[in-house]
Amino acid sequence: MPSHERSSYLPSIIRESLRSISRNKLIAVAAILSIIAALLILGLFIIFSVNISQLTEMAENNSDVKIFLKEGVTQEQKDNFYDILAEDPQVSEITYESKEQALENFSESLNEYSELLSEYAGQDNPLPDSYIVKAHNIDDLASIRDLAYEYPDVVEYVRYQESYISSITSFSNFIYYISIGLVVVMSIIAFFLIYNTIRLTVASRDKEISVMKSIGATNQYIQIPFVLEGTFIGLISAFLSVLLICLVYYYVIGYLSGSFFFTLGSAIVSPENIIFVILISFILYGMLIGSIGAALATRKYLEV
Amino acid sequence: MIEFVNVTKSYEKNQADALNNINLFIDKGEFVFIVGRSGAGKSTFIKLLQRELEPTNGTIKIKNHDISKLKKREIPYLRRRIGVVYQDFRLLENKTVYENVAYAMEIIGRPQSKIRNKVPLALEMVGLSDKADRYPSELSGGEQQRVAIARAIINNPSILICDEPTGNLDPETSREIMALLDDINRHGTTVVVVTHDVDMVNEMKKRLIVLDEGKLIADNMKGTYDNAFA
Numbered sequence: 383m384p385s386h387e388r389s390s391y392l393p394s395i396i397r398e399s400l401r402s403i404s405r406n407k408l409i410a411v412a413a414i415l416s417i418i419a420a421l422l423i424l425g426l427f428i429i430f431s432v433n434i435s436q437l438t439e440m441a442e443n444n445s446d447v448k449i450f451l452k453e454g455v456t457q458e459q460k461d462n463f464y465d466i467l468a469e470d471p472q473v474s475e476i477t478y479e480s481k482e483q484a485l486e487n488f489s490e491s492l493n494e495y496s497e498l499l500s501e502y503a504g505q506d507n508p509l510p511d512s513y514i515v516k517a518h519n520i521d522d523l524a525s526i527r528d529l530a531y532e533y534p535d536v537v538e539y540v541r542y543q544e545s546y547i548s549s550i551t552s553f554s555n556f557i558y559y560i561s562i563g564l565v566v567v568m569s570i571i572a573f574f575l576i577y578n579t580i581r582l583t584v585a586s587r588d589k590e591i592s593v594m595k596s597i598g599a600t601n602q603y604i605q606i607p608f609v610l611e612g613t614f615i616g617l618i619s620a621f622l623s624v625l626l627i628c629l630v631y632y633y634v635i636g637y638l639s640g641s642f643f644f645t646l647g648s649a650i651v652s653p654e655n656i657i658f659v660i661l662i663s664f665i666l667y668g669m670l671i672g673s674i675g676a677a678l679a680t681r682k683y684l685e686v
Numbered sequence: 687m688i689e690f691v692n693v694t695k696s697y698e699k700n701q702a703d704a705l706n707n708i709n710l711f712i713d714k715g716e717f718v719f720i721v722g723r724s725g726a727g728k729s730t731f732i733k734l735l736q737r738e739l740e741p742t743n744g745t746i747k748i749k750n751h752d753i754s755k756l757k758k759r760e761i762p763y764l765r766r767r768i769g770v771v772y773q774d775f776r777l778l779e780n781k782t783v784y785e786n787v788a789y790a791m792e793i794i795g796r797p798q799s800k801i802r803n804k805v806p807l808a809l810e811m812v813g814l815s816d817k818a819d820r821y822p823s824e825l826s827g828g829e830q831q832r833v834a835i836a837r838a839i840i841n842n843p844s845i846l847i848c849d850e851p852t853g854n855l856d857p858e859t860s861r862e863i864m865a866l867l868d869d870i871n872r873h874g875t876t877v878v879v880v881t882h883d884v885d886m887v888n889e890m891k892k893r894l895i896v897l898d899e900g901k902l903i904a905d906n907m908k909g910t911y912d913n914a915f916a
Contacts, residue, residue: 593776596736597837598766599793600759 396610410611413579414619417668420568420575421623424667425660427561429631432656434554445520448541449530450510460511463536467515470529472522477514484509510538569671576675580612584683591683601684608680609673616672620664628657687845687876688712688735693744695730695900704730706900708744712878714844717871719887720880721911722897728880731897732849736768737761749844766794769838769875773850775830777822783809783833784818790837808836812866828859832866839870846870848879852886860886884911 449467451460460478467476479487485507489499502508515530517523527540584591594604688711695705705727712718722728733739734746737753745752753764777786787808791801809815812832822830831851838846848867852860864879864886871877881887887894888910896904896911 589776590778593778594793595762596765596770596776597790597793598762598764598841600762603793 400614410579410583410615413575413615414622416575417572417616417619417671418623418626420572421619421664421667422626424565424568425623425627425664426630427557427564428660428663429627429656431554431557431561434557438554441520445523446514446516447523447527447530449513449515450538450541451512451536452538453510455511455536459536463533464513466529466533467513467526470526472517472519472526473515474518475516479512479514481507481509481511484512569667572671573675576612576615576672577679579615580608580676580679581683583611584608584680604684605677605680609676612672612676612679613669614672616668616670617665618668619672620661620668624657624661624664627660631656687714687716687749688878689747689750691745691747693734693741693746695727695734695739696742703742703900705734705741705897708902710895710902710905712876714876715871715874717868717877717890717892718879718895719890719892720878720895720897721882721884721887723882725899726897727900728897729849730900732770732847732880735845735847736770737764766841767843767845769841769843769846771831771834771838771846771848771851773853775822775827775834775854777830777833777837779822782819782821783814783825786822786833787836787840790840794841796841804840805836808840811839811869812836826859827855828862831855831859831863835863835866835870839875843875845876845878848877848881850881850883851879852881852883857885861889864890887911 451463464476464478467473485499485502488509492498515526517526523542527542530537530540591604690708690710693705693708694703696703708727708731720728720731730739734741735748735753737756740754745754747753748764748767756764778789781789784805787805788801791804806815806818809818812835814829814832814836817825817829822833825833831854835846835851846867851867852863855863860883867877867879868890891908891910893908894904894906894911895902
């Protein structure tokens with residue numbers, strides 16, 4: 383065939399695969415619904431783990447030990463103690479909060495009742511000076527606390543919230559492994575659904591395939607419409623799943639903000655930030671699982 | 687054009703050979719009948735030519751090329767040079783007459799402009815110009831077989847193989863189909879007709895090859911079945 387002639391190959395295979403989907407509507411719809419179910423679980427777990435990890439991160443960033451210093455400690459003692467803390471490799475950040483600063487922060491947090499504290503300003507300020515110490519790894523906060531207690535002539539008391547941090551960490555690890563496991567299981571299920579769907583449509587076009595082969599169609603030519611069909615099914619499922627996930631997510635956030643859980647609102651990742659990631663990953667996932675499932679399903683049929 | 691050298695095909699070890707040591711040569715432009723009872727090896731013969739099967743022993747050459755040496759991906763190109771017509775027509779029911787014929791050009795990547803030119807000519811040759819938009823189910827058996835023939839020759843194969851082409855047709859229609867095949871043969875295509883329709887073989891007086899239990903037992907020019915064993 384001279385190369386300047388436009389081949390009818392591409393338009394005709396796209397036409398064929400679209401025809402095939404509409405011909406086998408029922409089977410295709412069943413596959414789409416099942417993949418949507420799989421993707422919904424996948425998506426909810428993505429959202430859940432992203433939120434949990436955001437929560438953990440927030441907790442980690444806000445986690446610190448607050449070392450209250452004794453009344454009457456000299457500037458030199460303070461500086462020496464600062465150096466001791468700064469030399470500890472576990473420590474990432476040290477902030478000094480003077481008693482004046484502490485009073486100011488406290489009174490700010492009281493908003494309209496801040497007047498109540500006015501008489502404590504100046505010499506009568508009962509609040510101590512303190513160091514607020516953060517660690518690279520929140521698990522090290524406990525040993526920083528222990529370090530501080532080794533200097534009882536400087537340190538009055540160390541405030542440290544232990545249980546809250548470690549339980550979030552272990553909970554998020556647990557969710558992480560559960561979601562990876564579920565994603566794997568769901569992928570296997572979705573893969574076999576596509577595989578079976580395409581095998582059924584291949585079987586329903588058995589006669590057509592034998593005609594194509596006897597006329598001299600190449601295996602790729604016979605295979606491509608089925609692979610496209612699988613890819614389309616994956617894509618349709620991906621888009622519908624993203625739509626459903628958006629609806630669910632907005633609904634849940636709406637519900638939460640109307641309830642007394644509202645304080646959690648700031649910890650929830652906003653949908654705009656996460657939908658794009660979900661959209662891209664669902665599309666890739668749908669296309670991959672659809673095309674690979676279909677390719678394997680047809681390959682077996684095309685021997686001879 | 688077609689050459690069988692010591693071709694044997696057996697499906698299972700303990701069974702009799704489907705084809706046993708067949709030697710034959712069919713020249714370019716010939717019209718050949720291959721006859722035999724069911725089980726004589728006729729279907730095996732066709733499947734070997736299309737490389738649906740490979741011979742257990744011996745070589746099969748088409749246009750002097752040993753087709754057992756073809757790689758898997760080259761097989762479709764062999765099949766494009768061999769048109770095949772079946773007893774059960776094997777038309778696609780959801781396509782019109784025109785689409786069924788055009789389909790054979792589409793799947794080997796011919797451009798639409800060529801397809802639009804050529805399909806009407808093929809339909810004219812088989813006498814179905816006025817039925818281009820009909821579906822196979824709306825046609826008689828003879829008409830369906832004409833569509834199948836148009837589809838088989840649309841890509842200008844050098845060989846046309848017909849597997850019991852008149853097996854489902856009445857004698858009058860069969861005669862018309864044979865006349866059409868004869869016409870195609872006169873345009874230069876090598877035609878091989880596998881059949882057990884003895885009356886028609888006798889009427890056509892073409893080269894006759896007789897298979898029986900996998901063996902080639904007669905090969906006569908201008909043969910009739912009656913004197914094939916003489």
